[in-house]
Amino acid sequence: xxxxxxxxxxxxxxxxxxxxxxxxxxxxxxxxxxxxxxxxxxxxxxxxxxxxxxxxxxxxxxxxxxxxxxxxxxxxxxxxxxxxxxxxxxxxxxxxxxxxxxxxxxxxxxxxxxxxxxxxxxxxxxxxxxxxxxxxxxxxxxxxxxxxxxxxxxxxxxxxxxxxxxxxxxxxxxxxxxxxxxxxxxxxxxxxxxxxxxxxxxxxxxxxxxxxxxxxxxxxxxxxxxxxxxxxxxxxxxxxxxxxxxxxxxxxxxxxxxxxxxxxxx
Numbered sequence: 001x002x003x004x005x006x007x008x009x010x011x012x013x014x015x016x017x018x019x020x021x022x023x024x025x026x027x028x029x030x031x032x033x034x035x036x037x038x039x040x041x042x043x044x045x046x047x048x049x050x051x052x053x054x055x056x057x058x059x060x061x062x063x064x065x066x067x068x069x070x071x072x073x074x075x076x077x078x079x080x081x082x083x084x085x086x087x088x089x090x091x092x093x094x095x096x097x098x099x100x101x102x103x104x105x106x107x108x109x110x111x112x113x114x115x116x117x118x119x120x121x122x123x124x125x126x127x128x129x130x131x132x133x134x135x136x137x138x139x140x141x142x143x144x145x146x147x148x149x150x151x152x153x154x155x156x157x158x159x160x161x162x163x164x165x166x167x168x169x170x171x172x173x174x175x176x177x178x179x180x181x182x183x184x185x186x187x188x189x190x191x192x193x194x195x196x197x198x199x200x201x202x203x204x205x206x207x208x209x210x211x212x213x214x215x216x217x218x219x220x221x222x223x224x225x226x227x228x229x230x231x232x233x234x235x236x237x238x239x240x241x242x243x244x245x246x247x248x249x250x251x252x253x254x255x256x257x258x259x260x261x262x263x264x265x266x
Contacts, residue, residue: 017060019067027068029060039064041072050077058090065094075265082260096264102238103247105255107201109228109235114253116221122213125183127222130193131176138180139172141187141207146171148208179222181206181215191219193235199227201237204246216249224253 017037018030029037037055044050051068055061069076078096080087111117121127172178181189189206193199201223206215227235238261239246251257 017063019063021067021071027064029055029064036060037064039068041068041076044077048077049073049075050079052078053090058086061090062093065090069094069266078264080262080264082262088262088264091264091266094266096266098262099265100263101241102261102263103241103257104259104261105237105239105250106258107224107235107237107250107253107255109224109232111221111225111228114221114224116217116224116253119214119218119221121181121215121218125181125188125213125215125218127218128180128182128187129222129226130179133175133178133180133187133190135172135175137182137187138175138178138190141180141190142172145190145205145207149205177202179219179226181210181219183210189215189219191223193223193227195232199232199235201235204237220249220253 016031020028020030022028025041027039028035029039036057037053037060039051039053041049041051049072051072053061053064053068055064076096077099078091080091082088082101108114177192177194178190179193180187180191188210190203191201191205192203194202201220204216204219206219224235237250237255239250241260
């Protein structure tokens with residue numbers, strides 16, 4: 001997005017722009033029937049309400065933000081590229097503050113680049129490929145990991161937005177997206193890879209008592225190797241700025257930090 005102050009004499013000013021709610025969750029800024037800005041509000045799968053604004057002039061952005069905030073229930077969230085300082089400042093003027101920062105990484109898949117070609121899981125652990133996991137055990141390890149994170153740093157605070165828990169707290173929407181690390185009696189960790197426009201590693205996690213054994217590295221080696229065999233040269237992932245171990249893991253296999261995103265909240 002690009003916002004600029006309205007230049008004097010341009011014909012676009014606060015008095016000329018009208019804000020209209022054109023549909024549920026959609027607003028237009030109009031200057032003599034010309035659309036000069038758009039606002040959108042929608043709920044993410046985890047239930048949080050996110051807003052966005054696309055406007056050329058800062059004054060139009062402020063008018064749209066004011067109209068939207070007057071009609072929407074809080075709390076409200078938005079995500080911006082940290083490099084877009086004008087957009088970030090616009091949301092700050094509207095009362096938003098930084099909630100979290102995430103680094104976005106581009107992760108190579110070629111094992112000759114990652115150095116993961118010879119990585120194996122620790123003794124007694126096997127990797128079960130995506131689509132072959134036992135759903136009951138998968139849901140059990142997902143729930144256990146979430147409970148462990150919630151009891152420490154808090155899942156909503158430290159992990160990316162995901163899905164609304166369904167019946168009985170079920171957060172596994174598509175079991176076929178998960179590969180898991182299996183122990184003798186239970187699953188010890190999991191990795192979720194989603195392929196839409198480009199492959200994205202949405203979750204990589206290991207039970208607290210099983211960490212520092214190389215399980216996460218083995219899961220990553222399996223997932224990236226599978227992507228490489230299918231023709232994908234890179235995957236993408238986001239890491240919370242406080243997750244130093246995760247950043248070290250990805251950077252250690254050649255992942256490049258390509259951008260950073262800010263989640264703002266009001």
